[in-house]
Structures are given as structure tokens and as C-alpha cells.
Amino acid sequence: MEEIYQVKTINMISKKTKYAIKALLHLAKHYGEGPILIAHLSEKEKIPKKFLEAILLDLRKQGILGSKIGVGGGYYLIKNPKQVFLSQVLRSIDGPIALIPCVSLNFYERCDDCKDEITCGIRNVMTEVRDATLKVLSGTTLEDILNREKRLNTSKKRTINKM
């Protein structure tokens, strides 16, 4: 009898958020070149078209994207890629970055079982986790990510040439 192994489904950032980042990076690469079609983004970044529509709409409502209807329309970045922070993107789609609501800056909620926030040790650690995470996420922009990719590409080439 064969056994079936079920890979643990993983709960991190959602596909939706990952799609959002990929779409935004594409738009960032073509910043200033006018609107890009949903259909084009969908094809180039391998994102289901209808799903992408919803994502782009979210990002527009967050003030990150602009859109134009009709011939010659599409989506475009409203902000400069060096002003779009990864923290903002994650919050726009998945919501909070903190691991626990009582420590979230943008989605605060009191824990229902909380006796005293001030002296809660769990909350205290989770604040540190939040700060450590945010230091990276709100220190990284779309432009930074594109630059990382450039850097990684050239250092990869150097490595290959040495071999």
C-alpha cells in the first residue's frame, strides 16, 4: 500500500501578495513609460488575469497605482519606485506585519484574553520581532529590489566566469 505524503501547506505571505510584488516590480521596471495592460502583466508575470484584476484594484485604492480606462489605458505606478516600500505592499494585501494584533502598528487589536498589556512577556518579545521585521521591510523599496537583482546578476556572472 502506498503512502500519501501531504506537504504541509505553508502559511506565510499569500500568493496574492506575491503576485502583487511581481506586478509592481514589472511596473517599476517600466516606470514613466505609460500604462501597461492587465493582460500584458498577466501574461508576462504568469498571474491569473481575473485574480490580477482584483490585486491591481487593491493597489490602486491604496494609492500606489493609477489606472486609465479605454484605448491606450492600463495600470501605472503613481509613486516613484524609490518611494514604494515593501511594508506598504504587504499591508495593502495581507494586512498586518506584526505576529500578534496587540503589537500591530496599523491593525492594532487588543487580545481578548489579555490581563495587562504592559507586563505581558509575549507582547514584549513580539514587539521586538515586529521592529526587526519592519526595519527590513520598511527599509526596502521597489527600486531597491530591482537593484538587488542587478547586483545578483552581475555577481552570478562573475562567479560563472571564474569557473
Added chain:
Amino acid sequence: MEEIYQVKTINMISKKTKYAIKALLHLAKHYGEGPILIAHLSEKEKIPKKFLEAILLDLRKQGILGSKIGVGGGYYLIKNPKQVFLSQVLRSIDGPIALIPCVSLNFYERCDDCKDEITCGIRNVMTEVRDATLKVLSGTTLEDILNREKRLNTSKKRTINKM
């Protein structure tokens, strides 16, 4: 007509993990004093009993807890509280700590849409996020959390006395 506001449900650590941490802190506080009943933990920490059963079983399978059946039985910490890291607890219940599977140390999976891991900018940032998060989570033990609570309590008292 009244409007109904639905608070955004929040996706961070699960209730299950939070319950696990609370149960473990309780057991840590009484480390070395012998087994504690599920029923007792359930009542003191306000955790649904049947749900708690499943959680404790998980933690036992992870080698964090031991159990004893029958009269005088219950659950107890196998490891010293200064050797139980928060990272291990989170992984035992919720799974991965990384935000993206291709960067997870314990639950690695290749992204299905990945062309080249080495030059992926998203992966590059997410590695940094993982490291920053882990620095805190794997640097904090059950004992540390209890100590934090003691410290927070005394500094709170000092503040109150000053007023």
C-alpha cells in the same frame, strides 16, 4: 439602514500557537514540580480543554513536553525553560517562520514560478527578513519571557510609585 463593519480578520500567529506559548509559560513557571493536569492548565490559562489536548500532544511529539497517564499524571516540561526557544514553539505549531517557502530553513519549498533562485530580488529581501526575525525568536527562551515579565512588573511598580 445600519451598516455592519467587519473587522479584518488577522492572519498572524494562530490562536493555537498563542495557547501553546501560554501553556508552556505556565509549565515553565512550575518547572521541576511534577506533572500538571490538562484540566488545570485549561482553567488557569483560559484555553478550551479539548483544543489544549491537541496542542499539548503536538508539543510532546516535538520533544518539548513529557506526559504521564493515570493518577498523579499530567504534562511537564522535558527541557529546561532556558533551553526551549520561541522559534521551536512557533515551528511546532504554525510551521515556518520565513515569509516565503524558498527561504525557509525548516520547511523549504521551491517557488513554482521561480526562474532562478540565486538572482531573485524578492527572495533576497525575504532572506534578510527571516534572519532578522529569527535573531529574536531563536534568541528568546521560555525563561527569558518569564524574566521579561518580572522586569516589566517591577518597572511598572516603580512608575506607579512615582506618580
Added chain:
DNA sequence: CAAAAATCTACTAAATTGATAGATATTATA
């Protein structure tokens, strides 16, 4: 007016979360 686009509304299947119910196995002790 026609074509090209985004936008809106509604629906769906599968997985996950947060539980509960009830039967069973194990152990200490009277």
C-alpha cells in the same frame, strides 16, 4: 457609434482554523 479597456458584482471549491464529542488505552493505588 464601436472598440478597448478597467470596474463591479456574484459565485465557487478547497484548505485552514478553532473548536467539540465520544470511545479507548494506560497507570497508580486501594
Added chain:
DNA sequence: TATAATATCTATCAATTTAGTAGATTTTTG
């Protein structure tokens, strides 16, 4: 050895979230 006290195992469930799809509608340009 019987019994009471425990943990353990198996099954089930409702609500929510995730990852989409379908189709009608609105806006804009030419």
C-alpha cells in the same frame, strides 16, 4: 484485581480565508 484518574485517539463540524472564475457594466478614445 478492580477502579478511578488520566492522557490518547478518531471523527466530525462550522466559520473563515484563499485562490480563483464568470459575466455584466462603465468609461474612454477615435
